[in-house]
Amino acid sequence: MREHIWGYIWLIPFFPMVGAAINGIFGHRLPKSLVHWIACGSVFLSFLVSVAGFVTLRGLAPAERVLTQRIFEWVAAGSTKIDLGYLLDPLSCVMVLVVTGVGFLIHVYSIGYMHKDPGYSRYFAYLNLFSFAMLTLVLGSNFLVLFVGWEGVGLCSYLLIGFWFEDAAKAAAGMKAFIVNRIGDFGFLLGMFLIFMEFGTLDFLTVMSKAPATLVVGGGLVTAVTLFLFVGATGKSAQIPLYVWLPDAMAGPTPVSALIHAATMVTAGVYMIGRTNVLFSMAPTSMAVVATIGVITAIYAGTIAMTQNDIKKVLAYSTVSQLGYMFTAMGVGAYVAGIFHLMTHAFFKACLFLGSGSVIHGMHEEQDIQKMGGLRRYMPHTFWTFLIATVAIAGIPIWAGFFSKDEILWKAWSNGFKFHWFIGFAAAGLTAFYMFRLVFLTFFGEERFDHHHVHPHESPPTMTVPLWILAVLSTVGGWIGIPAALGGANHFHQWLAPVLDAGAHAQAAHAAAEIANGGIGAGVAWAAESAGSGHAAASGAHHEAAEYVLMFLSVAYALLGILVAYFLYLLQPGIPGRIATRFKTFYELLYNKYYVDEIYQVVFVDSLVALSNTLWAFWDVIVIDGFVNGTGYVAQALGEGLRKIQTGRVQGYALTILFGAVLLAVYWAVAAAF
Amino acid sequence: MTVLLFFVFAALAVLGAVGVLACRNPLHCAVSMVGTMVSLAVLYLLHHAEFIFAIQLMVYAGAVMMLVVFVIMLLDLRREESLTAQLAGSKLFGFVLSALLFALLLVPLAARLTGMTGDMSEDQLARVGSVEFIAEKLFGPYLLPFEVASVLLLVGLVGAVALAKKRL
Amino acid sequence: MIPLEYSLTLSALLFTLGVLGVLIRRNVIVLLMCVELMLNAVNLSFVALADHLDSVEGLLYVFFVMTVAAAEASVGLAIVVALHRSRKTLYADEIDLLKG
Numbered sequence: 001m002r003e004h005i006w007g008y009i010w011l012i013p014f015f016p017m018v019g020a021a022i023n024g025i026f027g028h029r030l031p032k033s034l035v036h037w038i039a040c041g042s043v044f045l046s047f048l049v050s051v052a053g054f055v056t057l058r059g060l061a062p063a064e065r066v067l068t069q070r071i072f073e074w075v076a077a078g079s080t081k082i083d084l085g086y087l088l089d090p091l092s093c094v095m096v097l098v099v100t101g102v103g104f105l106i107h108v109y110s111i112g113y114m115h116k117d118p119g120y121s122r123y124f125a126y127l128n129l130f131s132f133a134m135l136t137l138v139l140g141s142n143f144l145v146l147f148v149g150w151e152g153v154g155l156c157s158y159l160l161i162g163f164w165f166e167d168a169a170k171a172a173a174g175m176k177a178f179i180v181n182r183i184g185d186f187g188f189l190l191g192m193f194l195i196f197m198e199f200g201t202l203d204f205l206t207v208m209s210k211a212p213a214t215l216v217v218g219g220g221l222v223t224a225v226t227l228f229l230f231v232g233a234t235g236k237s238a239q240i241p242l243y244v245w246l247p248d249a250m251a252g253p254t255p256v257s258a259l260i261h262a263a264t265m266v267t268a269g270v271y272m273i274g275r276t277n278v279l280f281s282m283a284p285t286s287m288a289v290v291a292t293i294g295v296i297t298a299i300y301a302g303t304i305a306m307t308q309n310d311i312k313k314v315l316a317y318s319t320v321s322q323l324g325y326m327f328t329a330m331g332v333g334a335y336v337a338g339i340f341h342l343m344t345h346a347f348f349k350a351c352l353f354l355g356s357g358s359v360i361h362g363m364h365e366e367q368d369i370q371k372m373g374g375l376r377r378y379m380p381h382t383f384w385t386f387l388i389a390t391v392a393i394a395g396i397p398i399w400a401g402f403f404s405k406d407e408i409l410w411k412a413w414s415n416g417f418k419f420h421w422f423i424g425f426a427a428a429g430l431t432a433f434y435m436f437r438l439v440f441l442t443f444f445g446e447e448r449f450d451h452h453h454v455h456p457h458e459s460p461p462t463m464t465v466p467l468w469i470l471a472v473l474s475t476v477g478g479w480i481g482i483p484a485a486l487g488g489a490n491h492f493h494q495w496l497a498p499v500l501d502a503g504a505h506a507q508a509a510h511a512a513a514e515i516a517n518g519g520i521g522a523g524v525a526w527a528a529e530s531a532g533s534g535h536a537a538a539s540g541a542h543h544e545a546a547e548y549v550l551m552f553l554s555v556a557y558a559l560l561g562i563l564v565a566y567f568l569y570l571l572q573p574g575i576p577g578r579i580a581t582r583f584k585t586f587y588e589l590l591y592n593k594y595y596v597d598e599i600y601q602v603v604f605v606d607s608l609v610a611l612s613n614t615l616w617a618f619w620d621v622i623v624i625d626g627f628v629n630g631t632g633y634v635a636q637a638l639g640e641g642l643r644k645i646q647t648g649r650v651q652g653y654a655l656t657i658l659f660g661a662v663l664l665a666v667y668w669a670v671a672a673a674f
Numbered sequence: 675m676t677v678l679l680f681f682v683f684a685a686l687a688v689l690g691a692v693g694v695l696a697c698r699n700p701l702h703c704a705v706s707m708v709g710t711m712v713s714l715a716v717l718y719l720l721h722h723a724e725f726i727f728a729i730q731l732m733v734y735a736g737a738v739m740m741l742v743v744f745v746i747m748l749l750d751l752r753r754e755e756s757l758t759a760q761l762a763g764s765k766l767f768g769f770v771l772s773a774l775l776f777a778l779l780l781v782p783l784a785a786r787l788t789g790m791t792g793d794m795s796e797d798q799l800a801r802v803g804s805v806e807f808i809a810e811k812l813f814g815p816y817l818l819p820f821e822v823a824s825v826l827l828l829v830g831l832v833g834a835v836a837l838a839k840k841r842l
Numbered sequence: 843m844i845p846l847e848y849s850l851t852l853s854a855l856l857f858t859l860g861v862l863g864v865l866i867r868r869n870v871i872v873l874l875m876c877v878e879l880m881l882n883a884v885n886l887s888f889v890a891l892a893d894h895l896d897s898v899e900g901l902l903y904v905f906f907v908m909t910v911a912a913a914e915a916s917v918g919l920a921i922v923v924a925l926h927r928s929r930k931t932l933y934a935d936e937i938d939l940l941k942g
Contacts, residue, residue, distance in 0.1 A: 648938030651873075654864055658771050665778040672781070680844050684852050691859040694875055695866060703872050707879070710856075714882055717852075720844060721893040726885075726904050733908055738878065738915045745919045746871060749926050768865035772858050779854035783847055807898045808905065816902055823909045830913030837920035840927075 003205070006056060006067035009086040011049045012096055013135040015042040020128035027121025039124035040107040043131055047100035053088050054097060062498050065090055066205070068141055075144070082202055085141035091499040094339060095138035095271055098346050102263045103131050105466035109354050110255040112462035113361060123163065123253070130156035134264050138271055143192045143202040146272065150188065150236065153265045154181040160260060161252040173251040180245040184235015191228030194221065208278040217282045226279050226286035230293075233269030238320050239297045239327060244597055246320055250312040254357030257312060262319050262349035267342045270323070273330045274339055277500055281333065291331025291412075295423045298324030300594075302430035306437070307580075307591040310367050311356045314438050318393070319349060321427060325408055328424055334411030335500035336493045340481045341404035347477045348392040348401055351470035355386035358459040358467065359442060366454065369438065374447040378456040381464040383443050385471040390439050392474040394432035395558045400478030406554055407483060410547050421550075428554055432561030440569040483547075676720050683720075687713035704743050711735040725805045849890030856883035868933040870925070874918050881911045 019042030027035050057065045067088040075082040088096070107127060114123050133156055137149025155178070162174025192202065198214065198221060199207050215222040233239070238246040238261075249261050260266070273280060273290070280287055298321045305317035322345050329338030360367055362379050376383040392399035395406065405428060413421040449456075458464070481492035568576050580587040589595070690713060693706030711734045719727040812820050860883060863876030885904050892900025926932055 646941065648941035649935050650937070651865055651934050655768055655771070658768070658775065658861060658865070662771055662774050662778065665775070665781075669778055669781045676844055677848075680848065684848070687852070688855060688859070691856055691863075691879055694872065694879060695859060695863045700869050700872055703869075703875060707875050710879065711882065714886060717849075717886060718889050721849070721889045723889045723892065723901055723904070726889055726901055729905070729908060730885075733912055734878070734882070738912055741916060741919055742871060742875060745922060748923070749871075749932065765866055768862065772862040772865070775861060776854055776858040779857065780851065783850060804898070804901060808901055811898055811902055812905070819906060823906055827909065827913050830917050834916045834920035837917065838923045 003066045003068045004060065004064065005069060006053065006088065007069060008049055008052065009067065009069040009088050009139060010071060012046045012053070012086075012100070012139060013132050015045045015049075016128040016131035016135065018042060020125050020132060023121050023128060024125035027125055030121065032115075032120055035121045035124055036107075036111045039128050040104065040111070042128060043100055043104045043107050046131070046135065047097070047104050050093070050096040050100050054093050057088070057090065057093055062494075065498060068205075070141075080200070082142060082144050084145060085203075086139040086145075087141035087204060088139065089499055090495050091271070091274055091339065092138050094343060094496065095267075096135060098343055099131065099134050099138065099264050102346050102350050102470070103134075103259060105469055106255050106259045106263075106350065106354065109258075109357070109463050109466040110253075112460045113255055113357055114253065117253075119163065123160075126156055126159045126163070127256075127259070130160065130260060130265070134268070137268055140204075142204055143195065146275070147185075147188065147192065150232075150268060150272075151185065153260070153268060154178060154185070154236070157181070157249070157260050157265055160256040161249045163252055163256065167251075170251040173245075173248040177245040177249050180242050181235045184232045184242050186232075187228045187230075187235070188232025191225050191232065194225045194228065198225075204275060208276070211278050211282065215279075215282055218284055219282075222279055223283040223285050226276070226283045227289065229272065229276060229279075230286060230290055233272055233327070234293070235269075236272075237266045237269030237323050237327070239269075239293055239324060240300065243297065243301070243320050244600060247313055247316045247593070250310070250316050254312065254353060254360060257316070258350045258353035258357070261316065262353050263346035266319065266323055267326070267346070270326045270330060270338055270342050273327075274335050274500060277330075277335045280330070287331050287333065289331070291328050291417060291420050294324045294327030294329075294331055295412075295420045295427070296324070297321070298328065299423050299427040299430065300324075302427045302434065303590055304593050305434045306430065307587060309370050311359065311369050311372075311438065311442065312353075312367060314369075314434060315349070315352055315356060318352075318431065318435065321431065322349065322393070324427075325405060325424065328412060328420060329408040332408075332412045332415045332417045332420065334408060334415070336496045337404065337407040337411050339496060339500070340478075340492055341408055344392070344400035344404040344474070344477050347470055348389040348399075348474040351385055351389035351467060351474055352393070354463070354467055354470065355382050355389065358382040358463055359386075361459055361463070362456045363449065364454055366449070369441045371449050372442045372447075373445045373449070374443070375456055376443040379458045381458055381467060385464075385467040386443070387439060388471040389474050390435045392478075393435055394562065395428055395554060397555060398475070400474050400476070402555070403478035403481050403483070406551055407481065409554060410483075410550055413546065413550055425554065425557065429557040429561040432558040433565050436562045436565035437569055440565055445570055445573065680717065680720055683713045683716045686710075687717065700746050701743070704739060704746060707742070708735050708739050711739065723804055725808050844890075844893075846890060846894045850887060853883045853887040853890065856880075856886065868935055870922050870932050870934050870937075871919075873934060874915065874922070877918075878911060878915060881907060 019038050022038055023030075023035055030038075053067065057067065068085060069088075070083050070085040072084055073081060074084040107124070110123065110127065114120055117123065130153060133149050133152025135149070137146055137153060140146035140149060158174045158178040160174075161177050162171040165171040165174070195207060196202055199210060201207065211222075235242040246261055246266070250257055252260075280290070301317045301321035301324065305314050305321065308314045308317065322341070326338045326341050326345070329335070329341060358379065359372070359375065359382060362375075362382070363372065366372070388399070392401040395402045409421055409424050409428070412418075412424060481490055483490050483493075592598075687710050690706045690708075690710030694703045694710070697703045697706060711730065715727050715730040715735065718730055857880055860876045860880035863879065864873055867873055867876065885907055888900045888904045888907070892898065892904075922932065925937065929937060931937065
């Protein structure tokens with residue numbers, strides 16, 4: 001038996017749940033310090049238990065690193081048995097450490113950021129509730145528990161995005177997030193139903209171990225299952241076509257954006273694919289779909305991010321883009337690379353978002369970067385941490401983003417996805433460009449704000465200390481995944497290998513590459529030609545040479561992007577404006593996010609509303625209301641008629657009595673006669 | 675002989691009843707009623723029911739009708755308009771129904787009686803008179819109804835006083 | 843001995859006349875008198891049958907009917923007095939407060 005029982009797993013989600021309950025019910029009556037001690041303390045305790053779990057796992061042999069805990073039998077319907085159980089293996093261990101660790105830092109940051117907000121206790125209650133749901137999601141031992149967490153984080157996302165619900169636009173953003181998520185969840189549910197139908201159980205360990213024997217590789221069922229699950233992932237992790245909620249979600253408080261929309265919730269889809277990697281590896285078509293959508297989302301979001309002026313919107317599109325990278329990794333079969341990028345992204349994106357929050361806080365809620373500039377003199381801590389995180393996301397060596405992003409691109413190339421490599425490569429340069437554009441416009445250059453009304457100041461230590469911790473993690477966080485090509489042992493890969501590296505991956509990846517490359521079209525002749533020659537079973541030297549070349553190319557391209565940004569925004573700041581006017585339609589297209597929101601509004605929302613109105617006008621007003629009102633009308637008419645009988649005159653009543661009596665007498669007489 | 679008397683007083687009774695129906699002045703109606711009561715009393719006598727004859731005259735013709743006359747006087751009633759003017763559709767229907775009722779009431783005459791008889795025979799009647807017979811039954815097997823009837827009369831008395839008072 | 847049919851026919855006739863009176867007359871006192879007429883008709887029926895069957899129970903029934911009729915007449919007249927006091931009218935078709 002591979003599994004071991006560890007009775008403490010339940011504590012990890014338990015502490016935040018208690019925190020949420022206390023702050024939610026009693027929070028408004030407690031003093032602020034108690035509220036944040038409870039909230040931050042509960043997440044910290046979860047972190048400690050997570051570390052203990054990590055240590056326990058390390059003490060076991062790699063093949064046996066599976067800790068389970070069964071709380072109780074949740075569903076017992078006939079022969080169907082579904083437990084409420086937890087599973088702690090290397091994959092979920094990485095996830096809980098990220099969620100509780102980064103989550104703890106964000107909780108601490110929130111103390112300073114939300115200090116003046118009247119909904120202080122409500123905020124921390126929601127944040128704890130979110131942590132509880134997210135931890136349930138990653139610790140679940142079966143699809144159902146995962147789905148409970150999945151829905152829970154969707155709910156908390158809604159609650160937190162629409163936190164300042166008095167503003168109708170912010171409340172609408174929360175609703176948009178929830179509804180778009182639900183569309184994805186429907187796909188996820190269909191996937192779950194198919195799995196249950198086929199296997200009779202939803203337990204991960206059982207399904208993953210039985211799948212290779214039961215399912216046909218490349219067959220209809222496994223492809224359908226994985227595609228449905230991926231639909232759920234596109235909703236939760238904001239990929240095309242269901243990404244539209246994430247930019248709007250910036251309406252929520254900035255720490256929420258950091259936690260939910262950068263570090264944790266949006267990564268749930270990536271985690272889910274990692275968890276079900278056995279199934280995906282058996283469906284090359286789905287892998288091709290995942291990789292293609294991932295890489296297209298990456299570049300698509302990158303192009304939009306280039307033109308945005310709201311500091312948080314740039315980061316939001318950047319998140320969508322980086323998530324695209326993670327899905328690309330999963331799609332090309334590099335599951336470990338995907339999770340690696342998930343972790344490093346959590347570090348630097350959280351740092352970026354919290355840094356932007358610090359800027360917004362210091363600029364009195366101003367979010368337009370066109371009204372900033374030169375802030376590095378006023379906010380040194382924020383500036384340096386933001387810069388470090390930006391360097392990380394741009395993929396500069398030594399910093400964390402380089403190792404994770406590079407591994408993805410290398411695996412794409414080596415598994416035969418040449419086209420996807422190219423798109424990802426192009427998007428990487430864009431990433432460097434727009435991120436440094438953000439840095440230059442915000443922290444460098446002339447000061448474009450009104451000095452009389454705005455006095456930028458640095459944030460308090462509760463906010464800057466987490467920033468520094470995250471900045472340090474953004475720097476060193478990638479060192480556990482240094483690939484063999486650069487002399488590292490890639491500990492991260494070894495850690496996750498038992499979960500994510502089953503033997504079928506390489507073949508599946510190539511099969512997927514062939515599908516992907518063939519599907520993209522004959523026009524990409526170069527890609528098709530390379531597909532035939534790009535098998536990863538090449539010799540060691542050849543393999544390493546290509547890797548170095550690609551690595552060099554990425555770094556060079558990133559530096560080029562930084563230089564272009566420097567040129568356009570610091571040296572010659574007038575040029576971007578002129579470019580925008582010269583290529584007006586193109587600029588407008590990017591600035592307005594390709595008008596996707598408007599298209600969705602007309603195609604889906606307006607048509608449904610029109611249909612509802614038509615149905616309402618007939619069925620509701622005429623049929624149902626007619627029936628109800630008609631009943632009343634009939635009763636009334638009947639009453640009107642019958643009331644004529646009651647004249648109030650006794651003699652009339654006597655006449656009626658006599659009539660009845662005579663009738664009876666007639667009856668008796670007739671009966672007696674015969 | 676008795677049959678002749680029967681017809682005479684029967685005719686008087688019917689005449690009185692018609693008078694109640696037809697008179698416009700309520701006092702005339704009351705007087706007609708008294709006539710009917712007295713005729714009926716005589717008819718009771720012809721049926722060998724001396725006790726009933728006596729109490730009919732005392733209670734009905736005496737007390738009840740006097741009460742009615744008192745009330746008519748108290749309320750100072752005027753003449754009503756004639757009967758024909760009051761006739762309406764429903765009243766015609768009333769006529770029809772009443773005629774039908776009369777016909778139906780005569781139906782049992784066609785049937786045979788069960789043939790049960792009581793224990794009052796003619797010579798016994800001549801010897802003791804109906805009063806004693808009634809008294810024997812009344813204070814014997816039918817004592818309870820007798821007592822209840824007296825309570826009923828008390829209730830009626832109290833009720834009448836309560837209803838007619840000016841202020842409760 | 844009077845034939846039973848004659849008495850019963852007379853009784854039926856008087857009863858019918860009483861019913862007709864209740865339906866026809868407007869004055870409530872006359873209405874009450876017609877009710878008394880109906881009761882008397884029934885009494886005649888009882889007496890005729892008592893005579894025919896040689897039964898004394900028939901006469902007892904008459905006794906009780908007369909008692910109840912007397913009580914009813916007194917209460918009814920008290921009601922008429924109260925009615926006159928409040929509604930100022932004694933015509934049955936003018937007393938229609940319960941008209942629906």
